[in-house]
Amino acid sequence: MRISELSRRSGVPTATIKYYLREGLLPTGERTAATQAQYDDDHLARLRLIRALLGPGRLSIAEIRDVLAAVDDPPESPLDLLGQASEAIGGERPADEADLEPARDLLAELQWSVADDSAALHDLARALAAINQAHLKLIKGGAVAYGKSMHRIAVAEIATVPTDAPDTAVRQAVLGTILIEPLLLSLRRLALQDAAARKFGDH
Amino acid sequence: MRISELSRRSGVPTATIKYYLREGLLPTGERTAATQAQYDDDHLARLRLIRALLGPGRLSIAEIRDVLAAVDDPPESPLDLLGQASEAIGGERPADEADLEPARDLLAELQWSVADDSAALHDLARALAAINQAHLKLIKGGAVAYGKSMHRIAVAEIATVPTDAPDTAVRQAVLGTILIEPLLLSLRRLALQDAAARKFGDH
Structure with missing residues (x-):
């Protein structure tokens, strides 16, 4: 899924997801283009975990x-x-x-x-x-x-x-x-x- | 006691005591001169309570x-x-x-x-x-x-x-x-x- 879909399914704003990516809390997705990456269910699970801990x-x-x-x-x-x-x-x-x-x-x-x-x-x-x-x-x-x-x-x-x-x-x-x-x-x-x-x- | 004595007995720096006084957490002492006030054991007890809560x-x-x-x-x-x-x-x-x-x-x-x-x-x-x-x-x-x-x-x-x-x-x-x-x-x-x-x- 794209970052927008990850944001929709997790309820976490895209800007916040990008912050977690920069801080190294969330592993980067598989790059599919210069400005695009793909994320999977592991990213979704990790995102929920970060939110629970925060x-x-x-x-x-x-x-x-x-x-x-x-x-x-x-x-x-x-x-x-x-x-x-x-x-x-x-x-x-x-x-x-x-x-x-x-x-x-x-x-x-x-x-x-x-x-x-x-x-x-x-x-x-x-x-x-x-x-x-x-x-x-x-x-x-x-x-x-x-x-x-x-x-x-x-x-x-x-x-x-x-x-x-x-x-x-x-x-x-x-x-x-x-x-x-x-x-x-x-x-x-x-x-x-x-x-x-x-x-x-x-x- | 003076604020210096209150600081010594509580282990809280004078500057921090003055901050609590400004924030209204600690009641002001009895003023004895333009730049001096007296504090008692109630102030000491209250100061210890603030430190425990903080x-x-x-x-x-x-x-x-x-x-x-x-x-x-x-x-x-x-x-x-x-x-x-x-x-x-x-x-x-x-x-x-x-x-x-x-x-x-x-x-x-x-x-x-x-x-x-x-x-x-x-x-x-x-x-x-x-x-x-x-x-x-x-x-x-x-x-x-x-x-x-x-x-x-x-x-x-x-x-x-x-x-x-x-x-x-x-x-x-x-x-x-x-x-x-x-x-x-x-x-x-x-x-x-x-x-x-x-x-x-x-x-």
Whole structure:
């Protein structure tokens, strides 16, 4: 199909598609003339993926480039690919090593085995520091209770990652990590509304 | 204390404090001379709150202004304040009403009672559409399983909101909604690492 047809079928404006092509997010089509190229269903699928990562996934163009690189060239070990996915979308590392103590203590209590320099570990440290600074009262069981709840979900999620097809595995692992986050957050906010209505409402 | 002391104790540069003062996020201190003002522990606490919302909370200056307005002038009903907190930090509403169908179906299956025009409902609709477009395989039980997991947490969280102190209640509800999100996401990524190590690792 031509770029105009790709635009029509994906709902993405032609100018935006050209931007993704320039940024290397979308592979160039097969050139059929000096100013014309042909695109196929793979381009359409990739375009939908980019939109999902940019929109609900809230990734930056640079993060999407890293994620797509992992999808296109998956590492052999399923464990490596999960690490790669997690790092591609991870946050910054703070300067002060000492801030990591509370996060490491929590992981020790949960008995989790994770990479010691993981971006998520630094994210956890910042989240705990913010909760602490705001003097926020946690639920019964504290951060450990949140951890156990997330671990139950994670075990079910890892069960969906195939062990025999690396390219399907990396896609499932990367997209599962990113696209489930907005699902979880929106469900939590709605669950809070329902729980509050049950406790404080008239019915 | 003077602004230099406030800066030293909070770790926030003087220029940044002045920016928050100009933006109205931080109330002005008591003026003691033409170019000098005094600040107290309330300013210090508010400054730490702003940093928590800006950093791990990832809110914009405009969103923080809305959240602080709810904290400073809490509505009387605990239910209203939760709705207000949720809206202050909610996403945009999409143009197309029809897109909300799958989200409404999911809420009906979960038997949750939520506001029909909630920003979180639109966020949920976008999250479901992205998962659908990416052909992502969900865990056993699908989105309903995620919802039930979030609801168990939400009930425990709502139990921490006091019913007799509106100002403490709004603080707990708003900050709980915002500051727990980065905690949940970082714990989920680390839980995925641990679950993957258990399934695919050598030990």
